[in-house]
Amino acid sequence: MPIVLSAARAATIPAAAYNRFCAPPPSQDNAAAAPVTLTDHLHRIQGHGARMYFTRNETVFNQDDPADQVYRILSGTVRLCRYMPDGRRYIVDFLLPGDLMGFVESPDLPASAEAVTESTLIAFPRICFDRLANENAAVRTQLLCHLSSNLLTAHQHMFVLGCQKAKERVASFLLRLADRMDLICGDRLDLPMSRQDIADHLGLTIETISRMITALRNEGAILIPNTQQIVLRDMAALRKLAAED
Amino acid sequence: MPIVLSAARAATIPAAAYNRFCAPPPSQDNAAAAPVTLTDHLHRIQGHGARMYFTRNETVFNQDDPADQVYRILSGTVRLCRYMPDGRRYIVDFLLPGDLMGFVESPDLPASAEAVTESTLIAFPRICFDRLANENAAVRTQLLCHLSSNLLTAHQHMFVLGCQKAKERVASFLLRLADRMDLICGDRLDLPMSRQDIADHLGLTIETISRMITALRNEGAILIPNTQQIVLRDMAALRKLAAED
DNA sequence: CGGTTGGTTGATGCAAGTCAACTACGGTGG
DNA sequence: CCACCGTAGTTGACTTGCATCAACCAACCG
Numbered sequence: 001m002p003i004v005l006s007a008a009r010a011a012t013i014p015a016a017a018y019n020r021f022c023a024p025p026p027s028q029d030n031a032a033a034a035p036v037t038l039t040d041h042l043h044r045i046q047g048h049g050a051r052m053y054f055t056r057n058e059t060v061f062n063q064d065d066p067a068d069q070v071y072r073i074l075s076g077t078v079r080l081c082r083y084m085p086d087g088r089r090y091i092v093d094f095l096l097p098g099d100l101m102g103f104v105e106s107p108d109l110p111a112s113a114e115a116v117t118e119s120t121l122i123a124f125p126r127i128c129f130d131r132l133a134n135e136n137a138a139v140r141t142q143l144l145c146h147l148s149s150n151l152l153t154a155h156q157h158m159f160v161l162g163c164q165k166a167k168e169r170v171a172s173f174l175l176r177l178a179d180r181m182d183l184i185c186g187d188r189l190d191l192p193m194s195r196q197d198i199a200d201h202l203g204l205t206i207e208t209i210s211r212m213i214t215a216l217r218n219e220g221a222i223l224i225p226n227t228q229q230i231v232l233r234d235m236a237a238l239r240k241l242a243a244e245d
Numbered sequence: 246m247p248i249v250l251s252a253a254r255a256a257t258i259p260a261a262a263y264n265r266f267c268a269p270p271p272s273q274d275n276a277a278a279a280p281v282t283l284t285d286h287l288h289r290i291q292g293h294g295a296r297m298y299f300t301r302n303e304t305v306f307n308q309d310d311p312a313d314q315v316y317r318i319l320s321g322t323v324r325l326c327r328y329m330p331d332g333r334r335y336i337v338d339f340l341l342p343g344d345l346m347g348f349v350e351s352p353d354l355p356a357s358a359e360a361v362t363e364s365t366l367i368a369f370p371r372i373c374f375d376r377l378a379n380e381n382a383a384v385r386t387q388l389l390c391h392l393s394s395n396l397l398t399a400h401q402h403m404f405v406l407g408c409q410k411a412k413e414r415v416a417s418f419l420l421r422l423a424d425r426m427d428l429i430c431g432d433r434l435d436l437p438m439s440r441q442d443i444a445d446h447l448g449l450t451i452e453t454i455s456r457m458i459t460a461l462r463n464e465g466a467i468l469i470p471n472t473q474q475i476v477l478r479d480m481a482a483l484r485k486l487a488a489e490d
Numbered sequence: 491c492g493g494t495t496g497g498t499t500g501a502t503g504c505a506a507g508t509c510a511a512c513t514a515c516g517g518t519g520g
Numbered sequence: 521c522c523a524c525c526g527t528a529g530t531t532g533a534c535t536t537g538c539a540t541c542a543a544c545c546a547a548c549c550g
Contacts, residue, residue: 082404086488090404105386105393110400140385141350147392148350154399155355159327159335161406162448166506195529203407208506210530227514227529243331411538440497450539455498472497472546 038100038142041132042072042124049122054078054115063112069123070102076119077192081200082111091201093153094193096180102126103146117192156244161203164242169202170212171241174222178232188229283345283387286377287317287369294367299323299360308357314368315347321364322437326445327356336446338398339438341425347371348391362437401489406448409487414447415457416486419467423477433474 042049051074054060060071060078078095092111095101101113133139160172178189191198199206213230216222221238223231232238287294296319299305305316305323323340337356340346346358378384405417423434436443444451458475461467466483468476477483 082400084404084408084488088408090407092400092403103393104396105390106397110397134382137379143389144392145350147389147396148348151349151392151396151399152351152355154396154403155327155337158337158399158403158406159329161403162335162446163329163333201407205507206529207508207531211506214530243329451497452499452540453538456538459498 038139038146039072039098041136041139041142042100042129048128049124052121052123054119054121056115056117058115060113060115060119060121061109063110064108065112067102067104067106067109068126070100070126070129071113071121071123073097073099073101074120074122077116078113078119078121079116079193079197079201080111080113089200090203091197093157094177094197094201100146103143116194116197159244166202166204166208167212167215168241168243169204170198170209170216171221171238172244173198173202174230174232175235175238175242183232188225188231191228191230283384283391284317284343286381286384286387287345287374293373294369297366297368299364299366301360301362303360305358305360305364305366306354308355309353310357312347312349312351312354313371315345315371315374316358316366316368318342318344318346319365319367322361323358323364323366324361324438324442324446325356325358334445335448336442338402339422339442339446345391348388361439361442404489411447411449411453412457412460413486413488414449415443415454415461416466416483417489418443418447419475419477420480420483420487428477431476431478433470433476436473436475 049072052060054076061069063083073095075097078099078101080092080095080101082090082092084090094116095113102109104110133143160169164172174189177191181189183189193201195206195209198204199209202209204212213222213224216238217224219237221232221234221241223233225231294317297305299321306314308328318340320342323344323346325337325340325346327335327337329335339361340358347354349355378388405414409417419434422436426434428434438446440451440454444454447454449457458467458469461483462469464482466477466479466486468478470476
């Protein structure tokens, strides 16, 4: 069976994990300055990376392609999808600038990636990254943290899909997107993806997404200056709906 | 945010990953005999492990407990749950004999574990495992494979929750359980968990689970000798329903 | 034997899906 | 500049799959 590819932003390394695997641990003083994310380390092999540009809906890689590259999103948004034989599509996650993908211990990729908007990625040969990981314990630890973090995201989303009602799902989605975009409350949240994309990610239909968004607006939880932007007006209400611990 | 704990069976290491991280790779002849799973390696620190017995519904560990132990299921079945403030429960996964849990790069556990049936576990101090991983490249690779494998499982289940109808979900569930139990078609599949547990795992209600199981029986896809056992009579029909690629 | 627990079945309600019409918007070309 | 088109989103009417509520059944056990 194929092994899934990981798809979440670069996780910062928890102190506990750092102390476990990286001896000697960095002193607290310069810990902030030390390269503590996978992304930082990827800069070292930047020279081996290839910058790639994709237009809207263009495919970055296909399901079952060989998993010989790892990617970092520089700009734009990418969706990670699984297509089923009968045509159903499930969007595993959206990838934003700074996010990484392709760290999967499998010869083939278990999902395809498509540009949601115009996007710039940088691709590294997997072999270069592996060499880096082989000789650097910190990189390995960060890779573990990255995978752990992805797994957390996946489990949280499983709760959303398994337990939440339509309006709650939309609230959860908006909050997570805002969080990932480091949005300060009141700012406009850009929705790079279409309603259909959101629907395929939340296990709902495009009509239900539309209805729930207008319902949230009618309740005063959000404002909708235009279809691609949303203002999270009442974070408390949204959080209460999402009700994630 | 907390980082999720991993929960799937020990993944065997794909050759591609082995060649990447473990130099020199083992010759093909003795590869089968070499320790190629995390479980095998855990035997080395067996002496540091503590055998633990749990009765039905007893708690192995709680959400937010410190993540200082890793566990291997020796017998019985364990459920991994997330409880929400409002009392809703989501069962992330069921763990069967041979499965591992607790490999999470976070100080706290993001889920609780409870014995579904009488169970025997062996618990290793996380620190012992980390020492092993620190000095052994193969262990590290297998840990990555383990996490990758868990992530795959999670993504597949997200598709089940996001796209499938009730009957399809039950079919998927039965097929995966049979696969994990290495069941030969026709044999009786033991269901250690209650209908309520299945419901909380599939995002349905206990009544729907019951109805779908009887529907599958009426269609001739399964036989139900008793409530705790099911015979997968028509695997083709079940697979067609599950329709996972 | 009654009580308890876990599972099944039936009747009914409702949240979300489906189908279809309509609107808004952003080109593109006469 | 407006007319036309195609795409994306919204809204309404209706349907349906699953949840809910409730009764019933079977196994187990003191």
